[in-house]
Amino acid sequence: xxxxxxxxxxxxxxxxxxxxxxxxxxxxxxxxxxxxxxxxxxxxxxxxxxxxxxxxxxxxxxxxxxxxxxxxxxxxxxxxxxxxx
Amino acid sequence: xxxxxxxxxxxxxxxxxxxxxxxxxxxxxxxxxxxxxxxxxxxxxxxxxxxxxxxxxxxxxxxxxxxxxxxxxxxxxxxxxxxxxxxxxxxxxxxxxxxxxxxxxxxxxxxxxxxxxxxxxxxxxxxxxxxxxxxxxxxxxxxxxxxxxxxxxxxxxxxxxxxxxxxxxxxxxxxxxxxxxxxxxxxxxxxxxxxxxxxxxxxxxxxxxxxxxxxxxxxxx
Numbered sequence: 001x002x003x004x005x006x007x008x009x010x011x012x013x014x015x016x017x018x019x020x021x022x023x024x025x026x027x028x029x030x031x032x033x034x035x036x037x038x039x040x041x042x043x044x045x046x047x048x049x050x051x052x053x054x055x056x057x058x059x060x061x062x063x064x065x066x067x068x069x070x071x072x073x074x075x076x077x078x079x080x081x082x083x084x085x
Numbered sequence: 086x087x088x089x090x091x092x093x094x095x096x097x098x099x100x101x102x103x104x105x106x107x108x109x110x111x112x113x114x115x116x117x118x119x120x121x122x123x124x125x126x127x128x129x130x131x132x133x134x135x136x137x138x139x140x141x142x143x144x145x146x147x148x149x150x151x152x153x154x155x156x157x158x159x160x161x162x163x164x165x166x167x168x169x170x171x172x173x174x175x176x177x178x179x180x181x182x183x184x185x186x187x188x189x190x191x192x193x194x195x196x197x198x199x200x201x202x203x204x205x206x207x208x209x210x211x212x213x214x215x216x217x218x219x220x221x222x223x224x225x226x227x228x229x230x231x232x233x234x235x236x237x238x239x240x241x242x243x244x245x246x247x248x249x250x251x252x253x254x255x256x257x258x259x260x261x262x263x264x265x266x267x268x269x270x271x272x273x274x275x276x277x278x279x280x281x282x283x284x285x286x287x288x289x290x291x292x293x294x295x296x297x298x299x300x301x302x303x304x305x306x
Contacts, residue, residue, distance in 0.1 A: 067252060
């Protein structure tokens with residue numbers, strides 16, 4: 001295997017690991033926030049609209065962490081400066 | 086490799102100028118948004134029609150969000166926020182038309198949209214509070230937080246663009262991969278999900294714009 005192939009293999013493996021490990025924290029955080037938002041909505045149905053809007057913003061903020069991992073993985077796979085000729 | 090990845094493809098050339106898919110489909114999205122606005126206006130002239138009802142729903146909903154966040158008349162901010170919401174929504178859904186590609190699946194488009202929001206914050210802040218009042222909000226809780234305020238203003242711009250780009254490009258890649266390994270009609274459930282996420286991402290983009298604006302233009306309690 002020449003250096004080029006090794007670099008490509010490492011990039012693929014690391015891209016997979018980046019998304020897999022990066023999703024763990026996001027999954028836990030999103031689960032917790034939906035959990036407490038549902039709890040709050042069940043207690044105070046009058047505020048449901050306001051809570052769900054804040055929930056959406058919060059989920060988007062949390063989700064962006066996983067999206068960063070995804071973008072890093074995509075750069076490794078499709079726009080890698082070290083493996084492209 | 087599946088699909089074209091994240092590098093925009095060249096659609097056709099006009100002389101030496103390369104017209105990428107992003108440019109063409111951004112124009113298409115603009116035409117759709119302007120056409121929608123013209124149809125809605127024509128409907129409002131003679132009472133109402135389907136288009137104007139949809140437009141009224143979007144405008145009134147976002148107006149309500151802004152009224153609550155800003156604590157002042159939201160009318161000056163409606164054009165920017167609603168245009169962003171409609172454009173991002175149409176651009177996201179354009180990728181579901183066979184043969185077309187979402188302009189928001191290119192980082193250039195989302196970065197440009199985020200720069201618009203980045204510049205709109207000081208413009209609207211100075212217009213509503215004056216230069217002094219706008220600059221004062223940087224020193225608000227304590228002047229020691231000034232560097233953090235500046236870093237957060239820059240990083241949230243990057244986050245805004247990367248979030249939209251990542252969501253849309255991941256959707257398109259999932260559809261492309263499923264199409265390659267499973268064949269026709271298998272990606273249809275994922276495409277249904279993509280309709281939902283496309284609209285939700287447009288909503289989130291608009292609401293985050295409102296949140297970022299509210300730091301600069303919010304009325305004192």
